[in-house]
Amino acid sequence: MTEGPDIARIAALVADPARSAMLLALMDGRALTATELALAAGITRQTASSHLAKLADGGALAVEAQGRHRYFRLAGPHVAALLEALMVFSGDAAPAPPRTGPGQPALRKARICYDHLAGEMGVTLHERMQARGLLMGDLAGDLAVTAPGWAHLAEIGLTPVALPRSNRPLCRTCLDWSMRRHHLAGLLGKAILDRLLALAWARRLPGSRVIRFTPEGERRFHAWLG
Amino acid sequence: MTEGPDIARIAALVADPARSAMLLALMDGRALTATELALAAGITRQTASSHLAKLADGGALAVEAQGRHRYFRLAGPHVAALLEALMVFSGDAAPAPPRTGPGQPALRKARICYDHLAGEMGVTLHERMQARGLLMGDLAGDLAVTAPGWAHLAEIGLTPVALPRSNRPLCRTCLDWSMRRHHLAGLLGKAILDRLLALAWARRLPGSRVIRFTPEGERRFHAWLG
DNA sequence: GTCATGCTTCGATGCTAGCCGAAGCATGAC
DNA sequence: GTCATGCTTCGGCTAGCATCGAAGCATGAC
Structure with missing residues (x-):
């Protein structure tokens, strides 16, 4: 045997x-x-x-x-x-996935999570940056920005010196409520969301966690992520 | 659920x-x-x-x-x-396969099985012909010779008219004792073996089931199968 | 602090399935 | 025909495991 x-x-x-x-x-x-x-x-x-x-x-x-x-x-x-x-x-097909997360489509699409972007757009942001090698991550969820990453961030006006000094980790991942995938958190997550709002690619809906992208803003966002 | x-x-x-x-x-x-x-x-x-x-x-x-x-x-x-x-x-590797089949290397290499070629050479014959589209097989083990197949068989002097009329299937597969893969049986299997012997590519060892290929015969055999 | 929620551990129950000995049924050798 | 071989079926035993109720342990809300 x-x-x-x-x-x-x-x-x-x-x-x-x-x-x-x-x-x-x-x-x-x-x-x-x-x-x-x-x-x-x-x-x-x-x-x-x-x-x-x-x-x-x-x-x-x-x-x-x-x-x-x-x-x-x-x-x-x-x-x-x-x-x-x-x-x-x-020989069978996969079953239909169970429905989860917020019911409102706007919340699923983009919302604020503490101080950073969540929802589909937040997950996209994280996954595209990972896929393009702009972030180097270990399995513990800690991330670092690569040199090409900084170059890319500069395109929306983000430079290392523009970030505040703090104990808070620069770059974290956070499990997304509706998508059940990771989105980008930490100081960098906040800084990017701030830039998106400053560039008027998106704005907060008052009295809600929804973040609404303008059509032009969404187009530029996706173009930026390539 | x-x-x-x-x-x-x-x-x-x-x-x-x-x-x-x-x-x-x-x-x-x-x-x-x-x-x-x-x-x-x-x-x-x-x-x-x-x-x-x-x-x-x-x-x-x-x-x-x-x-x-x-x-x-x-x-x-x-x-x-x-x-x-x-x-x-x-993450492991596969275990070593158990030893099976005849102990004598000559028997493993080529022998007669009823009236057709068995052993490594017989399996090679069958598998090469299948791979080159010379035989069309269904899953039941029944085979038919394709048009290119007949052309190829003509190279060793085998034509459809040279085969005897009989109820016996032209072309069958037979599970090989030592190789545990299929080799070519049926009328065609017999006819091919007869041709190999007639061409003196191989000969039977008297008092044994061993079929011994000459070096030249083996070379030609493999060249013929491409 | 109290309470609710999400999850795990413990204990007992019941079902399933692997296992082997013995017997049965083919096929092939003689 | 007899005998040997390869394989399957039957019966009974045993072990493992999925399941759930109840209790325990965290975390978070208030």
Whole structure:
């Protein structure tokens, strides 16, 4: 009996219907809370908790605690690849993702989160900057601006010297409420939002967290992110 | 609770250590007998039998009965892809394949199987002809010679009219004992072997099933198959 | 401080499935 | 025909695990 790679252990993680339902619910890359995943799997919270612990221990899920919530997401692309290989096998399509987040479309699109941009536009900002190599991130969520990053930020009038000195981290990621993906927080997140407002690409709606982009502002925003 | 694709059912097929060991043993594309797979998994034959039935029912394995043996092989590339995705996850390498087949190298290399060529050379013949589109096969193991196939066969002096009329299928595949892959059988298999002997590319060793290629014959054989 | 919420741990229950021994059923050799 | 071999089916045992109720432990709101 030859001792091969421990495929069975990994497969067993997915082999339970409740766990596979949870994994499928996370296939779009969002992060969901334990309670939401319990709902998606149709089991109680206690049971879900034990399943989630197994998935996290087994390396299939990454956990992120935020306040009293715990957000779970797929540990990486290899997990998604595995699920896709299984779906090829069963030949079915993915289920419809559960509805989450704010109901108002304007809030989903762009809003202020403490002092930085959140919602679709905030997530786009973060992910495009990451994809273009303007930010170098480690897994802990700490980020640094690269040299090309500073050059790019200068295009909207942001220079290192324009940022205040503070203990607060320059650059953080923050899990987005509606998108369940990370957006850009920290001093840089605030500074960028300030510039967007100063450039009149967007403005705050009074008495609400909504940030409304002007059509021209949205166009320039996307052009800037390339 | 959304009803997604039945990923859990497929994953459960692999989730058992005995079954995963069997699947890994089949990863090189060979077909192995139930007893060999029981040995590979370190379980009794009875237990292996139930596991193999599950794998076959689940669509992971294809079965081929030959005499009193039952040969199992992976049902298709999607199964191999799934196993690879799992191996990426666990990060290990595949185990060493078990030793099978005849001990004598000459028998492994080329021998007569009923009336056609078997062993490495027989498998090569079949697989090269398939790869070059000289044969069109369906999944049942029935084959037909294509027009380019006939043209190619003419190069060693084989024409359709040279073949005897008979009920026997022209073209079959036969699972190779030592290679555990298919080689070419049927009337065509016999005819090709006859031509190889007539051309003196190879000869039978008396009192044995070994077919010995001459160095020149082997060179021509491979050149012919391109 | 009190209360509510989100989540985990503990304990008990019940189901499922892997496992093997023994017997049964084919196929092939003689 | 007899015998050997390869494989499957049956029966019963056991272990593991998913499940849920209840309690415990944090965090945040007030």
